[in-house]
Amino acid sequence: MKLEEIEKKKKILILGFGKEGKDAFLFLKKRFPEKEIAIADQKENLKIEKEWKNTKFFLGKDYLKHVNKFDLIVKSPGISPKIPEIKKLYQKKKITTPAKIFFENCKGKIIGITGSKGKGQTALLIYKILKSANLKPKLVGNIGKPYLSYLNSKTENKIFVFEISSHQLFKIGRSPHIAVLTKISPAHLDFFESFGQYIKSKEEILKWQKENDFLVYNARDKIILEMVKKSKAKKIPVKNPQKEIEKYHFKNIPETLKFYSLNFALALKVAEIFGVKKNRIEEAIKNFKGLPHRLEFVGKYKGIYFYNDSASTLPSATEFAIDNLKNKISTLILGGSENYVDISFLVKKILKEKIKNLILFPDTGKRIYEEILKRKKGKNFPDCFFAFSMKEAVKIAFEKTEKGKICLLSPAFPSFSLFSSYQERGNLFKRWVKKLGN
The missing domain is CATH 3.40.1190.10 (Mur-like, catalytic domain)
Structure with missing residues (x-):
């Protein structure tokens, strides 16, 4: 939406107050200081800065309740377009995004x-x-x-x-x-x-x-x-x-x-x-190290090579990691919040590469385990362990991974079952590897 069009809107609602929602709020507040700009977010315990004390906040499960009272909605990218209220806003052409x-x-x-x-x-x-x-x-x-x-x-x-x-x-x-x-x-x-x-x-x-x-x-x-x-x-x-x-x-x-x-x-x-x-x-x-949490080498501890691929939130990303590290992987840590994607190709690859140990996080750890059970064939079947914290997962990894081989964190799913983000998941992996490895 052109800034000239936004200028004509009297009441604006920022929907979702993450990184981009915050950026949109600060930009529009500076650009149009006289306008009423409110914020809606499903998080109830949102950190509110002192300078925003005169801003209206709609927080918690009813955060969408007041959307029709505004002339323009600036929707953050994390809010799904399949939510009924959002669909209606698109139909009414009352919605835009920071991008x-x-x-x-x-x-x-x-x-x-x-x-x-x-x-x-x-x-x-x-x-x-x-x-x-x-x-x-x-x-x-x-x-x-x-x-x-x-x-x-x-x-x-x-x-x-x-x-x-x-x-x-x-x-x-x-x-x-x-x-x-x-x-x-x-x-x-x-x-x-x-x-x-x-x-x-x-x-x-x-x-x-x-x-x-x-x-x-x-x-x-x-x-x-x-x-x-x-x-x-x-x-x-x-x-x-x-x-x-x-x-x-x-x-x-x-x-x-x-x-x-x-x-x-x-x-x-x-x-x-x-x-x-x-x-x-x-x-x-010449010194390109890439982004963190993407096939990031953490180090060698107790004879085991640890790789952090926490940004892997899709089975295809984990398949890519396995292909690159070849037959050196002894332990694979995977699983996360459910997003309903097909895992059959990933499971086939795990069995084909004869990865010995799988450490599985909820929610999808159970689904991965059940898919592997369907395909169980003698010696190629990996040992499976369920973990409910990163400390527990890394502890199992140290116990089960062969010396000279790789322990790879490449979850294949989003982080939200146990962690707030893939960054937190990856950072906790690195922290516990170093803590338990020294």
């Missing part, structure tokens, strides 16, 4: 990166490469800084690298100048009404592109190959990531990037659009 506000008002170049997996690493690589080339990019979205505040100054000559989720893309009605698609697989089925709606949401990143825009994509993904047909942009496929990287004849590629050849190849294609030279790319990647 939509940014896309409609930013005059600079936006590079939008999305996918079920790998968007964060790809965005970080693009950002570092463009930064090395002195293009002064801004990293925003899920892994970067809050973005609406950039609209307080001129954006014409700025480049924004935006890691954007399906939640943020939902009905956004705009596409970035450069769209990057990594990989699509079933995800967030608890949030969307169907996998089809999830794909439709992802398609927003390319649906509104014009002939002078660019679309960089993983050409080995069948779903993406169907999606790209809907874009008018100049299409730049990545068919063989390794070949794309080998063309450059880099002297040294960090170990981390060997896990992420597709993400690296996609970033190289974006670098080519901007004409970034090889030496600038080499400078950008």
